[in-house]
Each structure stands twice: as structure tokens, then as C-alpha cells.
Amino acid sequence: MNKRVTIKDIAKMANASVAAVSMSLNNRPGIGDEKRRKIIEIAKKTGYQPSLVAKALVNKRSYLIGLIIKDISDHFFAELAKGVEDTAKKYGYSTILCTTDGNSKTQEDYFDILCSRGVDGIIISTVVAEDSQIAFLIDEKIPFVCINRIPLIPSLKKKAEYIIMDNYSAGYKGIEHLWKLGHDKIAIITGSLNASNARDSLKGSKAALKKSGIKIPKRYIKEGTYSYREACLICERLLKSKNPPTAVFAHDDNMALGAREAILRSGLAIPKDIALMGIDNIKTGALAGIELTTISQKKYEMGAMGVKILVNRIEERVPHMVEKIVLDAELIIRNTCGYQMHGYRR
Amino acid sequence: MNKRVTIKDIAKMANASVAAVSMSLNNRPGIGDEKRRKIIEIAKKTGYQPSLVAKALVNKRSYLIGLIIKDISDHFFAELAKGVEDTAKKYGYSTILCTTDGNSKTQEDYFDILCSRGVDGIIISTVVAEDSQIAFLIDEKIPFVCINRIPLIPSLKKKAEYIIMDNYSAGYKGIEHLWKLGHDKIAIITGSLNASNARDSLKGSKAALKKSGIKIPKRYIKEGTYSYREACLICERLLKSKNPPTAVFAHDDNMALGAREAILRSGLAIPKDIALMGIDNIKTGALAGIELTTISQKKYEMGAMGVKILVNRIEERVPHMVEKIVLDAELIIRNTCGYQMHGYRR
DNA sequence: CTGAAAGCGCTTACAG
DNA sequence: CTGAAAGCGCTTACAG
Numbered sequence: 001m002n003k004r005v006t007i008k009d010i011a012k013m014a015n016a017s018v019a020a021v022s023m024s025l026n027n028r029p030g031i032g033d034e035k036r037r038k039i040i041e042i043a044k045k046t047g048y049q050p051s052l053v054a055k056a057l058v059n060k061r062s063y064l065i066g067l068i069i070k071d072i073s074d075h076f077f078a079e080l081a082k083g084v085e086d087t088a089k090k091y092g093y094s095t096i097l098c099t100t101d102g103n104s105k106t107q108e109d110y111f112d113i114l115c116s117r118g119v120d121g122i123i124i125s126t127v128v129a130e131d132s133q134i135a136f137l138i139d140e141k142i143p144f145v146c147i148n149r150i151p152l153i154p155s156l157k158k159k160a161e162y163i164i165m166d167n168y169s170a171g172y173k174g175i176e177h178l179w180k181l182g183h184d185k186i187a188i189i190t191g192s193l194n195a196s197n198a199r200d201s202l203k204g205s206k207a208a209l210k211k212s213g214i215k216i217p218k219r220y221i222k223e224g225t226y227s228y229r230e231a232c233l234i235c236e237r238l239l240k241s242k243n244p245p246t247a248v249f250a251h252d253d254n255m256a257l258g259a260r261e262a263i264l265r266s267g268l269a270i271p272k273d274i275a276l277m278g279i280d281n282i283k284t285g286a287l288a289g290i291e292l293t294t295i296s297q298k299k300y301e302m303g304a305m306g307v308k309i310l311v312n313r314i315e316e317r318v319p320h321m322v323e324k325i326v327l328d329a330e331l332i333i334r335n336t337c338g339y340q341m342h343g344y345r346r
Numbered sequence: 347m348n349k350r351v352t353i354k355d356i357a358k359m360a361n362a363s364v365a366a367v368s369m370s371l372n373n374r375p376g377i378g379d380e381k382r383r384k385i386i387e388i389a390k391k392t393g394y395q396p397s398l399v400a401k402a403l404v405n406k407r408s409y410l411i412g413l414i415i416k417d418i419s420d421h422f423f424a425e426l427a428k429g430v431e432d433t434a435k436k437y438g439y440s441t442i443l444c445t446t447d448g449n450s451k452t453q454e455d456y457f458d459i460l461c462s463r464g465v466d467g468i469i470i471s472t473v474v475a476e477d478s479q480i481a482f483l484i485d486e487k488i489p490f491v492c493i494n495r496i497p498l499i500p501s502l503k504k505k506a507e508y509i510i511m512d513n514y515s516a517g518y519k520g521i522e523h524l525w526k527l528g529h530d531k532i533a534i535i536t537g538s539l540n541a542s543n544a545r546d547s548l549k550g551s552k553a554a555l556k557k558s559g560i561k562i563p564k565r566y567i568k569e570g571t572y573s574y575r576e577a578c579l580i581c582e583r584l585l586k587s588k589n590p591p592t593a594v595f596a597h598d599d600n601m602a603l604g605a606r607e608a609i610l611r612s613g614l615a616i617p618k619d620i621a622l623m624g625i626d627n628i629k630t631g632a633l634a635g636i637e638l639t640t641i642s643q644k645k646y647e648m649g650a651m652g653v654k655i656l657v658n659r660i661e662e663r664v665p666h667m668v669e670k671i672v673l674d675a676e677l678i679i680r681n682t683c684g685y686q687m688h689g690y691r692r
Numbered sequence: 693c694t695g696a697a698a699g700c701g702c703t704t705a706c707a708g
Numbered sequence: 709c710t711g712a713a714a715g716c717g718c719t720t721a722c723a724g
Contacts, residue, residue, distance in 0.1 A: 052462040053402045054717035057700045078424045097443040116398040264634045288610045289635040400701035403716045
């Protein structure tokens with residue numbers, strides 16, 4: 001930080017009071033036209049840039065928002081972050097990137113830091129079961145919106161604003177698709193079951209299983225914690241078992257890719273020998289040679305909408321009502337489930 | 347922002363002056379042990395969190411760093427950002443995510459905003475030829491370090507700290523590898539030639555071409571601007587031409603993936619019919635079925651080291667010398683160039 | 693319309 | 709060792 005020109009310098013140069021300068025620069029009434037013009041001119045000439053930190057201190061508005069995600073190198077979060085940052089920028093906010101790596105303590109630290117920094121609001125996409133931390137935000141009255149995951153505790157869920165995909169439907173549609181293609185032996189690799197999205201997807205899948213009258217052994221359902229590595233291991237074990245599945249539905253694309261590695265290494269062909277599907281629709285899944293069938297998540301849009309809601313709350317330009325948005329889950333049929341080979345069989 | 351407990355509240359409760367509270371909380375000498383203990387205890391009990399914005403105003407230290415990149419949804423930048431954020435967090439800094447989408451005006455705006463916010467330093471990975479904006483940073487005396495790209499203007503380059511890969515060597519090694527595998531008709535898809543990395547890679551490739559005595563037609567070298575789409579188009583045209591290349595060396599993996607799409611769509615097999623290589627070593631390239639031969643970029647490490655250098659500069663704990671780090675370019679042989687098929691032929 | 697003052701939450705000299 | 713004051717850069721009442 002350097003000795004930059006301040007409001008005081010300009011006041012001196014313009015032969016005016018600092019209040020006059022402040023008001024001129026902020027388009028407040030109460031300043032004569034000529035004086036105002038002069039002040040603005042000097043400000044421009046000297047390249048004056050207001051100190052956002054001083055402004056934040058007096059206005060209690062930092063124009064800063066915190067973005068809390070698990071891992072920016074994960075394609076899902078990267079797209080989300082892009083939507084957030086683009087939109088924040090459009091509204092005049094800067095975004096502080098906060099990465100928790102799934103660590104609850106790190107997240108808690110970040111909440112403290114963000115509050116200390118006086119952020120105007122927070123976007124959170126890492127909410128898990130134990131998230132009493134959400135209660136802290138409500139207490140502190142700092143606006144926040146949850147993306148992708150929401151609090152499980154009903155009292156918190158009620159108060160939280162959020163925007164998520166219909167994960168239940170996503171879980172349901174995946175099974176339905178595989179069932180229609182003729183599969184009965186479907187394995188499910190779930191996300192981290194301490195999170196709402198993973199739970200909802202699982203519920204949906206189970207409902208679809210029931211609806212279609214499929215019975216699968218318990219061991220066909222494993223918690224993959226949204227990890228590539230973990231899903232790869234799980235799938236490997238499944239394939240080696242005496243009664244392996246003919247389809248695997250991973251509840252996100254990263255895990256589907258992990259499962260894919262296990263399948264390919266075992267010498268099986270996709271979709272000829274085994275079907276594979278994911279959720280999220282990350283870019284990599286669309287690549288030739290991968291062409292993963294999946295359920296679309298509007299990652300960028302969720303980020304963008306999240307900020308919009310947040311800004312509305314911060315600036316209170318909109319009559320207050322807690323917004324809860326659930327986006328449709330859309331099936332994206334590519335080549336890993338065999339639809340192009342033979343179409344639906346039932 | 348809410349009425350949180352302040353230093354003043356604590357002073358009142360502890361029956362002390364605000365100065366005493368400040369000094370106690372900051373471990374400054376000049377306070378009696380007992381009083382200090384009492385103050386600290388009250389602070390803890392009330393959950394006092396200092397206002398970082400007030401601190402920033404008086405200390406001229408925000409513990410904020412700006413990260414300027416092109417696109418967070420690009421895997422290269424995402425990994426870089428991860429290294430930056432992780433390391434910044436470790437040193438007690440928060441990072442403001444600034445995405446320019448390659449737009450020079452956006453970048454300029456961000457420089458202004460970051461200065462207004464009083465960031466302590468900036469990490470930039472978007473420097474291009476015209477970047478007189480770097481001069482602005484030097485003028486304002488705000489510490490910065492360039493990652494991946496550096497200023498082309500010698501006077502600026504001299505003053506800038508940076509950490510980059512040896513792009514010349516990367517460009518060289520790629521050609522060398524293809525040449526050893528027996529290729530003479532090698533097409534090169536370059537990055538954005540207004541950036542140092544793209545220029546250096548190209549120089550390296552040309553040098554290798556010369557060294558190995560290969561002569562390629564002008565039209566074999568095209569500027570792909572680091573864009574998947576663009577590279578795909580370029581490659582498509584190349585393949586349709588009367589004398590198509592037998593190898594394409596894209597100067598980043600994104601472009602290599604774009605070229606791959608064109609190749610696959612044209613019905614050719616990789617590496618049987620045509621060789622393909624990239625630079626960067628993004629995760630997607632390692633996936634089964636892709637297995638892109640490439641040159642490794644230490645994305646995370648560059649981000650991490652960049653922050654380390656930046657913090658050293660900010661905190662001046664290290665004797666000042668302008669650090670310029672050039673990392674080795676390491677060839678990563680996977681399956682897209684045919685090495686496993688027949689090894690080197692010359 | 694205009695200027696001087698108080699204050700945002702903190703820290704740093706500076707007297708006692 | 710301790711307290712009162714001045715100041716960081718800005719804005720907002722509040723008198724003239």
C-alpha cells in the first residue's frame with residue numbers, strides 16, 4: 001500500500017472541505033455545480049481512487065463476498081466459482097476464494113476470517129450434516145446462500161436460502177434410464193452421505209429401484225465420498241466379486257471417471273460389457289472416447305443465480321422472502337450406457 | 347456486517363483503555379500481566395474478533411492478495427489457483443479471485459479495484475505483450491509476481507519477479523520427441539503469440555526443427571490461442587489438406603484435446619495414424635482412453651511458490667533480490683505419440 | 693449551499 | 709507500566 005492521493009489531498013487542491021469532496025464524488029446533493037465539477041476534474045486528473053477499506057469501515061459495506069467450496073481444482077467447483085465470480089464482478093463485488101478441502105475446522109476458520117473482513121455475504125457449497133456453523137451465520141445476521149448442498153437440520157434449512165439441483169430426481173432418473181436399458185444388476189456409488197445432495201440422490205435411486213421392482217444386494221451400494229480414487233477402488237472390488245453388476249451409477253462424474261478406470265483396467269468394454277453413468281456433466285465427460293452419460297448440473301448458472309440472490313439480500317432491493325430454488329435434473333444420454341446400441345428395452 | 351464486540355466494549359468491561367486492550371491482544375509490551383490476562387480472557391469470553399478492515403486502514407496491511415487469471419474453469423488455472431489459495435491461507439492471507447477472460451480492460455479494472463482494496467500483493471498469470479499495466483504496479487510499488495507468463499518489454503521483465511516453466515525447452519523437447527519417433531511432418535498449434543510462454547515454446551520448437559533438419563511448410567504452424575475450439579478447427583483444416591501432417595504438437599493440453607477431437611472425427615487413430623502431444627499435463631490428459639503425451643507443468647507448485655515469493659516481498663523478511671525462477675520442462679510419455687508401439691526410431 | 697466535527701475500529705507515539 | 713490523543717481515509721449528521 002502506497003501513499004495514494006486521498007480525499008484530503010483533493011480537498012486541499014480544490015480549496016474545499018473533505019466533506020464537499022466526498023459528496024461530490026458520491027453524487028450526493030448539497031454541492032454547487034461549479035465546485036462539484038472542479039472537484040471531479042481534479043480527482044480524475046490525479047487518478048484518485050477511493051480507499052475501499054476506509055469506505056468499508058464507515059459504510060459497513062465491503063462489497064466483498066466469500067465463496068466457500070471444497071476444491072477449486074475440481075471441475076464442478078471451478079465452474080461454479082466461475083459463475084460466482086463473473087456475477088459478483090458484474091454487481092461490483094469482489095470474491096474471496098475459500099477452499100476447505102472438506103475440512104470442517106478450515107471452514108470454521110474461514111467463517112471467522114470472512115466475518116472479520118466484513119464480507120457482505122457468503123456463498124457456501126460445502127454444507128454438511130454437522131453444520132452448526134450455518135447457525136453462526138444466521139446469528140451474525142450475515143447473508144448467505146447455499147449452493148448444491150443444504151443444511152439437513154430442518155430448522156436451519158427453513159431459514160437458509162439455497163439453489164440446488166433436484167438431486168432426488170437425478171438419482172431416480174439415472175436408475176430409470178439403466179432399468180429401461182435392461183439392467184437389473186445396478187451398482188450405486190454414492191457421494192458423501194453426510195451431505196444433503198448425496199442423501200437425496202441415494203433416496204431417488206432407491207425409490208427408482210423399488211418402483212421398477214429391482215432388488216440389488218446391499219453390497220451394490222457403496223459410499224464413494226465424491227472421490228475419484230475411492231470410486232475406482234469400490235468399482236474394482238465390485239468387478240472382482242462373484243456376482244458383479246452390469247451397470248454402475250456413480251453419483252457424480254468424478255466418481256464415474258474413477259469407476260471407468262477400474263472397468264477399463266479390468267478389460268471390460270463400456271458400454272458393451274458394462275454400463276456407466278454419472279451426475280454433473282463436467283466437460284471431461286463429453287470428450288470423445290469418454291462420452292459419459294450423465295445428469296446435467298447447471299454449475300455456472302447456480303453460481304450466478306446464487307450471487308444474484310445474495311446481492312438482493314445484501315442490498316435489500318427486493319421484498320424479503322427466503323428463496324429456495326430447485327433446478328430440474330436433466331438426463332444427458334451419451335455413449336456409456338448403451339442407448340445408441342439398442343435403445344430402450346423396456 | 348453486524349454490531350460485533352469491539353475493542354471499546356472490551357475496554358469498558360475490563361476497565362481499561364482501548365490502547366491497553368489493543369496492546370494486550372497484540373502481544374505488545376507495556377501492559378501489566380494481570381490486566382493483560384483479564385483483557386484476553388474477556389476477549390475470549392465475548393468471542394471478540396478484530397475488525398480486519400479497521401486494522402487494514404491503520405496498518406496499511408490488508409493480508410489480502412489478488413490472483414489474476416484468465417479463467418478459473420480452465421484446469422491449468424484451477425490448479426494454479428489451488429496452489430495460490432492453499433499457500434496464502436497458510437501465511438494468513440486471503441485471496442481475491444480475479445478472472446479476466448483475456449480481456450485487457452477487465453484486467454485493468456481489477457488492478458484498480460485491488461489497489462483500492464489495499465491488497466498487499468498480486469499474483470498475475472495473464473501478462474501479455476501490451477501489459478503496460480505491469481508498469482502501473484511498479485509505479486504504485488505494490489508487490490507482484492508473474493506466473494507462467496512474463497512481461498516481454500525488457501525493462502519490465504528486469505524488474506518483475508516471476509516463476510515460469512522453461513517454455514523454450516518444452517517446445518524443443520516436444521519436437522525432439524516426435525522427431526525421434528520418426529516424424530518429419532509435424533504441425534504446431536501455438537498459444538497466443540502475444541504472450542511470452544507461447545512465444546518461447548514456439549522458439550524452442552523452431553530450434554528443434556532446425557536442429558533435426560526438418561523442414562515444414564509455413565501452414566503447419568498455426569496460432570491456436572490456447573483455445574480448444576480454435577485448435578480443433580485448425581487441426582480439422584490441416585487434416586483435410588492435401589499434404590497433412592503425421593504429428594501435431596499443440597502447445598497446451600487444452601488445444602491438444604481440441605486437436606484430438608478433430609482427429610478422431612476424421613476417422614484417424616491416435617497414435618497409429620497420427621501422433622499428438624501437448625504441454626501442461628492436465629489431469630484429463632491422464633485419463634484412460636486419452637493418455638496424452640505431454641510436457642509437465644508444475645501448476646500447483648508454481649502457485650504455491652509464487653505466493654511464497656510474494657509474501658517474502660510483502661513482509662520483507664528476506665534481503666531484497668528480484669527472484670526469477672525457471673522450472674524444468676519434463677517430458678511425460680504416454681500413448682498418443684506411439685512410443686510404446688515402436689520406441690524411438692532415430 | 694457550505695464547513696467543521698464526530699465517528700467507523702483500530703494502533704501508535706507521547707506524556708504522565 | 710498506563711492513559712489520553714491523534715490519525716488511518718472516508719461519510720454523515722449538524723450547525724451556519
